[in-house]
Amino acid sequence: METQATNAIVATQTALNQASALVVHYGFSTLGAIVLLICGWVLASLVSGWAYKGISKVHGIDETLARFFEKALHYGLLILVFITVLGQFGVQTTSIVATLGAAGLAIGLALQGTLQNIAAGIMLLVLRPFRVGEYIETPTVTGRIVEVGLFATELRTADGLYLLAPNSTLWNTPIVNHTRQPVRRQQLSVPVGDDVDLHSVTRTLLDVVTADQRVKNSPAARVYSDELTPEKTTLTVEYWVKPGDWAETRHALVERLRTALADKGIAIK
Structure with a gap:
């Protein structure tokens, strides 16, 4: 024991x-x-x-x-x-x-598709073809950039709609940036009859365009004949403005040009 x-x-x-x-x-x-x-x-x-x-x-x-x-x-x-x-x-x-x-x-x-969006997002953030606030256009997407994320980019369309675009879609397509450059060209077509004094009409068009303070002096505005037919002559008014003033300047000048030509008795064909 x-x-x-x-x-x-x-x-x-x-x-x-x-x-x-x-x-x-x-x-x-x-x-x-x-x-x-x-x-x-x-x-x-x-x-x-x-x-x-x-x-x-x-x-x-x-x-x-x-x-x-x-x-x-x-x-x-x-x-x-x-x-x-x-x-x-x-x-x-x-x-x-x-x-x-x-x-x-x-x-x-x-997650191959998701990883493609991440890789595309990194490339977009590094190369920066567009930034927040800029207006872009692609074959499938058009709008103003709200936010650039790693997976997708948020945009606001011209009519105020919310748009979410996958980054891979934006990376694999040509992008037109409407607001990246400091100035942008605008063109207006003014068809007039063949019986008018083209020199006088040209002078009138230039005076109206250059009187707008939003129009840049360099490059200078110009007016030239773009089309000639037996019935009419089409004059093209070309000028440069800031991207932010592009639409408003066009709307204002269309009305001013119409009024200035009417005051001189010149009809737009």
Whole structure:
């Protein structure tokens, strides 16, 4: 009986010693993992913040793109910290990295269209063929830019409608930017009879156009014959204005030109 009791005591002490060793070992591992997680989180936030500040200072980098790089770097560093923490507990991180790679490939194939929009959004933000507030025209989309995102671009059409265009659609098509250049040409056609004095009509048209302060002196406005038929002569009035004044100037000059020609008794054919 004494021998059995002694063996039981020894076995209990051995189990307690092993349990204590395990507690100490995994306790330090757990404490180290917590410290590593905290330090990794702080370091990831600091590094991503520094990266954001540095990228934001680069000329031509959009705010949305800078934020995207900041978040990508932040979460990438957190993933590395998480894998390192698992290594603290003896987990084979090589298999985890391989699994993450395979999962990333599968997700990439499943979200191929979405990733195309992200890639197109990054290119649009870097090259900036259009900016917020500019009016663009493509074979499928026309409107004023409201916001350029990583997945899609928001526009407002000329009649005030909301339009959301995928970035891949805008990236893979020619874009006409109506407001990027400082000045834009405008042309008006004025058909008159062949019996009028073209020199006098031309002078009248130029006087009306150049009297508008929105019309630029350089390039200078001009009037020339664009079409000649037995019944009429079509004069083209060409002038340059700011993109923002393009529509309003056209509307005003059409009325003024009509009135000026009527005052001189010249009929528009």
